[in-house]
Amino acid sequence: MVEEKRRGRPRDEQVDGRILDAALELVLAEGYDRFSPDGVAAKAGVAKTTLYRRWPTKDHLILAVVTRMQNEVEVTDTGDLPRDLTRYLDEIAAGLNRMRKAGRPQLAGDQSAGLIAEIAAAAARHADIGAVVRQMFALRNKVPIGLLARARERGDLPEDVDPEVLFEQLAGALYYRVLITGSPIGPAYVQRLVTTALSATPAANRRKS
Amino acid sequence: MVEEKRRGRPRDEQVDGRILDAALELVLAEGYDRFSPDGVAAKAGVAKTTLYRRWPTKDHLILAVVTRMQNEVEVTDTGDLPRDLTRYLDEIAAGLNRMRKAGRPQLAGDQSAGLIAEIAAAAARHADIGAVVRQMFALRNKVPIGLLARARERGDLPEDVDPEVLFEQLAGALYYRVLITGSPIGPAYVQRLVTTALSATPAANRRKS
Amino acid sequence: MVEEKRRGRPRDEQVDGRILDAALELVLAEGYDRFSPDGVAAKAGVAKTTLYRRWPTKDHLILAVVTRMQNEVEVTDTGDLPRDLTRYLDEIAAGLNRMRKAGRPQLAGDQSAGLIAEIAAAAARHADIGAVVRQMFALRNKVPIGLLARARERGDLPEDVDPEVLFEQLAGALYYRVLITGSPIGPAYVQRLVTTALSATPAANRRKS
Amino acid sequence: MVEEKRRGRPRDEQVDGRILDAALELVLAEGYDRFSPDGVAAKAGVAKTTLYRRWPTKDHLILAVVTRMQNEVEVTDTGDLPRDLTRYLDEIAAGLNRMRKAGRPQLAGDQSAGLIAEIAAAAARHADIGAVVRQMFALRNKVPIGLLARARERGDLPEDVDPEVLFEQLAGALYYRVLITGSPIGPAYVQRLVTTALSATPAANRRKS
């Protein structure tokens, strides 16, 4: 971790921002396929060389854009599992909905997976992108999984519930609708989702009685 | 349903098969990006025109291949929900695993989403492909959702469980692991999945007591 | 030359006309390269088969069109060589000018060789078209060459003038301007042409004195 | 005439040569229609992009090839008009004969116009090619027309001879035979041509007496 002494002209840090701005704008306006490194470079007023020095591939660039677009999702742990879960999933859904709209403004906002699908495809195509994506999600998901684990310890979830698996059911349902069935994932759906997932949990049962 | 009078030289039905065979072989051997209509035409011994008359786009062709590759998944309804569910999800997982391997034989079979990611991306790019994909899945999912609905009516699922949503949790978890986290989805995982999803259900409770 | 008895359904003679009409219209409107047998067939309401039964090649069809467009040029032999020649060349020039305009209505009518160039190219490409074209011109040119021959016999041309060659000089100048230099060939030019060619001929000299 | 500052990687001048060499070889061996930009690129070991950056069209490329193939024809002005003219026309005819042979080795070398017809057609199809061709010929013809003009001033040609028109008669006859009648244009024909054109000129007359 020694600060290596760089020789020669140092990189212009501003440039990174300009490129990512341009890329974001382009990808939002045009969608993935009409998005091209060439176009980004032109729009950012930057040479392609400069761009490729930073991101070795179109897909890497896209990944950077998406990573930056990714919202920081906070997890609040009030002890009220359904409420905490609903709040969390609402934010995730909001983020997904934002990406859905990329490039197809007037198309029924739903129906299309937008960028997420492209990220998944990029992850499937390039091993290294896959690694980054997986790590990103692993990191991100640790917190909500922890939430579920604590709830189980508290006795708010049955013992044979696997927190990781439960989380994958919840997030998975959202992604499934976005990527596969094209159904909407608004607050109403999140509500149904939480209700179904927590139905007949000890906490729910206790509340009923 | 009137038999439309066909005029002109009829399409050679064999050709469809030859093209799809070649395409399947190619996509399995090379993966999505090294797969090309040109290559398919050559391998199938067919003119490009002939190919494009049927599938106007590389993505349409891929979709056709995948559709055909899609396994017919049978749903057996024995009344034993966990068992039926496990059997069904195992088959779905097997299908997904098969698609994972397309084109990257030596890459750790897991880790990559393979063709499914490409299909999702294609659906996001072309409105018409999206429509087909969505319809395909809607049709396919009707049966297992029916299974869940009947189970609820029997009292094997809590009343506030929404069958459609529950199904999306189950399938979604599989797709989430394939498309996003790259985790394996073998029988062991399916087991955990069913257990978690059905934990604290009336049936489960009954069995416990 | 025996009338061979044809078996089977006889050809529909009307069709020939309809095809040629359509072809002419198309070639005039679109020029050679945007002209296609497919288009002609569509416009004439005729199957491509029908068309190819008659003209085995796009170029053969074009040739037919041009042949039909070719004007019958009359040669009048009044004994006044300059006048006869001027009249004849004027008509030839008029025909060439008509073909110049094919497909490029608003382009400076001159400057482009239009169809003649395409005919020449077709003749260069297909030996049989070449043969037909050559024969057509040979037939057509016999009359004016005869005119010049008679003039020489009369003493209106020097003895060392070769009638065929002189004719080629006259016609050649017109074609040269059309095909190569793109210069206009109106009546004024024909005038200059005849004057120059007949300058210092016995007849001219006689008239001067 | 200011030296414009060049930015970016400069064009590789060698590449132009390699492409034109390959193109020439191909067009000579195969003729116009079997000649293809694809083939040229392959033979030259060059990407198609590189080729199309320079010549936007098959026809533009052909034009470049022909321009380069065009022989520099020298005009010698010895004061002996028939001799100078004969020498000049012989060279022109030789050039035309060379182009005749392109692609059809075993076809009677005569009879076909070869590349010249294609150039004329290309000039008719593309306005810009037309402009280049016309300019090329205008430049090329200035010298021999000057020769004729001086001859007239010397009194070797009648006064009512228009030098430009006379030149067009001479060159035109050659092109007419090549493009239209398919007749040979060897030295014998050039001889007849000069004789006929100069018959009854002052110089000729002088010599006769």
Added chain:
DNA sequence: CGATAAGCGAGACGGTACGTCCAGTCTTCCA
């Protein structure tokens, strides 16, 4: 009158060229 032969409309098919587009690398000059 039925068999046979050819014409015709419609459109699929093979083959191939054409020109475009894009990703990623390389080369030049300048800072």
Added chain:
DNA sequence: TGGAAGACTGGACGTACCGTCTCGCTTATCG
């Protein structure tokens, strides 16, 4: 060494077009 500009490789992509072939149907003549 970084950056701007742009040439270069390599290859896919989808279109266009030519000429052939295969249907089903129609129209003539022959036996």
